[in-house]
Amino acid sequence: MITLENVSKTYGGTSGIVALRDVSIHVKEGEFLVILGPSGAGKSTLMRCINRLVEPTSGRILLDGREVTSRRRQLRAARRDIGMVFQQFNLVKRLSVLMNVLSGRLAYHTFWPSLLYKFDQDDKRVAIECLTRVNMEHKAFQRADTLSGGEQQRVAIARALAQEPKVILADEPVASLDPKIARQVLTYLKQIAGELGITVLCNLHQVEYAREYAERVVGLSQGTVVFDGPSGKLTDDILQQIYYRDPEAADDDG
C-alpha cells in the first residue's frame, strides 16, 4: 500500500537538522502500524513527508505503486486518499461538527460550490455515516469548540474518514488525552483498519499503547529505523535502543 524508499529529510539546508535518514518501510493494505519513538525522533516528519506537508530531501514514497509528488493536481488526488489525524485535533473551532466533517469532502469538488459552503446530498450522507461510526452523530450541529478533547478527536477521525481514504495517518492522536479516552480513540482507529480495510499509520510515544494495540511496530530513533517487527518482539533491549540511544551511536551509523 505504502512504500517508503530511502526517505531522508534535513530541515534548514544541507547543514541543518537531520530529522530522517534513509528510512525504508513497506506497509500492507489494511495494516495497523504503530510508529514508536521518543519525542524528536522524527515521527511527525515521517508522516508529513507522506502527504507532503513536508517535502522530503531525498527518497521516494509510493502510494498504491504510484509515486507521491508535489505536482499540484496529483498532490490533491494523493492527499484525498490519505486522511490525517493530529495531536491537537485541528478542527475549525467556529464551524459546526458536521461542517468540519464535510470539509473532508472538499477534494471531491472544485471551489465554486465551496464558495457558498455548499455540499451535495451524498457528501452529507457520507459525513453523517462517518460521524455515526465514531458515535458523534448526536452532536452534528454543535459548534466544534463546545466539544471535549476526546470528542473533538473523534470528529477529526470522522473528517479523515469522510475523505474515503485508503490510508489514515494519525500523528500522536492520543497525546493530549487522558488514558481512558486515549484507549477509546485508539480502539476506533483500530476498528477502522480492521473493518474498512483502511491502512492506518499511528505515531505514539507511549510503549504501553503500542504493546496493547499494534500488530506491527516500527521503532524510530533519531531519524533512523531501529526496529521493525510484531509488537510481541518489543523486548526491553529494543526499547532501550529506541528510547535511550546516545547521540554518538547515531553519528556512527549516519
Next chain:
Amino acid sequence: MTTVDESVAAALQLEAIRRRRRLVKALGWGSLALAVLWFTAREIGLNPFALVQGADHMWDFLTRMFPPDLSYILFLGRATVETIQIAVWGTLLAVVFSIPLSLLAARNTTPLIRIPWFNEHWERLGLHLLVFHVTRMFLNVLRGINELIFALIFVSAVGLGPFAGVLAIAVHATGMLSKFCGEEIEGVDRGQVEAMQATGASKMQVILFAVIPQAIPAFISYSIFRFDVSIRSATVLGLVGAGGLGFSLIKTLKLFRYHETATCILVIFLLVWATDWVCSKWRAKVI
C-alpha cells in the same frame, strides 16, 4: 432500536431543516443589508459610471502631477519639520494631560464621592461615581470631534499657524488616550490589587504600586501608536491653516502647480511610512 440507516436519514432531514432556516435568516439579513446599501447609495449619488466618466479627469490630474517636481523638496524641508514638531508636542501634551484624566476615568481609581448617612441611596443612583461619569463624558466630547474641526476652531480663535495645530492634536489625542487608558486601568489584575490592600496600603499607595505599574506598558504602547496617528493628522492640518505639510499641499493646488503638489504627496507618503516603521519597531521594543 433504530438502525444506522434510519438515524442517518433522520440527521439528514434535520440538516435540511436547519439549512432552510439558515437560508431564510441569511436572505432576511442579506436583503435588509442590500436595501440599506441601495438606499444610501442613491442618497449620496453613488455612481460607478461617474468614476468611469471621471477617469479622464483623474488621468488628466495625474498626468499634470507627473513627474513630481523634485526640486520642490528643498522648499518642503521647513514644512516637514514643522509637521513632526506639531505631532511631537501634540502627543506629548496629550500624554501629560492623560495621566490624571485616565485615573479619573477609571472606576477603580476615580475619587468616590461619599456622603455619610446618605450613602446607600447615593450609591444606588451611581452618584458616588460622579467624577468618573463627568470625566468620561468630557473625554467623549474630545474624542467625538475630529482634530481638524478643533484646528478650524482654534485657528479662528488664535490665528493661523502651527500653534493651533498643536492644540488641536493635543485635545483630540487626550480624549483618545485617556479613554483607552481608563479602560486599561479598569482591566488590571484584581489579585495584585488585593495583595497590596492586604498589606494595609492606603488607596493612593495601592494605585501607585499595584494599579499603575500594570497599566504602564499599554499606556506607553498606545502613546507611541498615537504619535503615529498624530503625524498622519498633522499632514492635513495645513488644509485649515494650522501649519505643516498640508499647507504647502493646498497652496500648490490652488496655484495649479500640480508637479509640486505631487512632491507634497510624495513627501507625506514617505513621512507617514517612515513614522509607521519607526513606531512599530519602537513599540515592539517597549512591549
Next chain:
Amino acid sequence: MADPVQAAQDDVLAALVARKKWRFHHIAFMAVGIAFLAWAADGVDLSPKELADGIPKIAKYFALMVPPKWVFADTVWQPAIETVYIAIWGNVLATLIGLPLGVLAARNITRLAPVRFFAKGTLNLFRSISELIWAIFFVAAVGLGPFPGAVALGMNYAGILGRLYAEAMENIDPGPVEAIQATGAGRIQVILFAIFPQVLPQFVTYMLYWFEVGVRSATVLGMVGAGGIGFELVTTIRLFEFRETAVVLLIILAMVTIIDVASSLIRSRIY
C-alpha cells in the same frame, strides 16, 4: 571577613546605590531630549506666553457659542445623516478593496513574495494618504458631493483595514489550515474553510470600530466639498456664526454617541 549574610546585604545595597547614580550618558540623553523638545516648541510657537494668550481666547470663543441657535438644526440634520451614509459606503468600499489586497498581503496565504510586496505597498500608499487628500483628488475627478467623499474614505480605509485583515490572517492557528490542506483541498477552499472562520469575529470587530472612526472622519470631508456636515461647519466658522457652530458641533456629538452605543451593542452580541 565578617558575617556572610551581612556582606551579601552590603553588596545588594551597594548595587542599589550604583543603579541610582547618574551616569554621563543619562545626563547627555536628557539634555539632548530637552533641547529637542525646546527646539520643537520654538518651531510651533508653543510657549507659556502663547498659552496664556491663546487659552483665554479659545475660552472666549466657546463662550460666544451659548446659547446655541437651535433653529439651525433644521438646516444641518440632513447633511448629518448624509455623513453617516458616507461612512457606511466608505467602509463598504474599504472592505471590498481592502480584503482582497489583505489576502494578497498575508504571508501564510500568498506564497509569491513579489505579489505580497506589491499588495503591501499598495495598502501602504492607500493608508498614508489621508482621506482628505483623496477627497481633493476625487472631487477634482467627479465634482462636488458626497459620492467622491465616500470613495475617498474608502481608499484611505482600504489601506487601514486591509493591513489589519492581513495581520489577523497571519496570526491564526496554523493547525486547522494544515488539516484542511491534508484533506486535499485547494487553496481557495483552505481560505474559506480554515482561515475565514477563524478571523471572522475579528473582522467584524474591525469593521464596526472603523465605522465609528469613519463617521468622525466623514464629518470633515465637507471642508473640501466632499459632502456631509463638514461644509456647514466650515461655513459657520468662517462667518463667525458662533451659535450656529454650536448646533453643528452638538449634532456631530449626538451622532457619534449614538453610533458608539449602537456598535458596542452589536459587538457584545457577537461574542
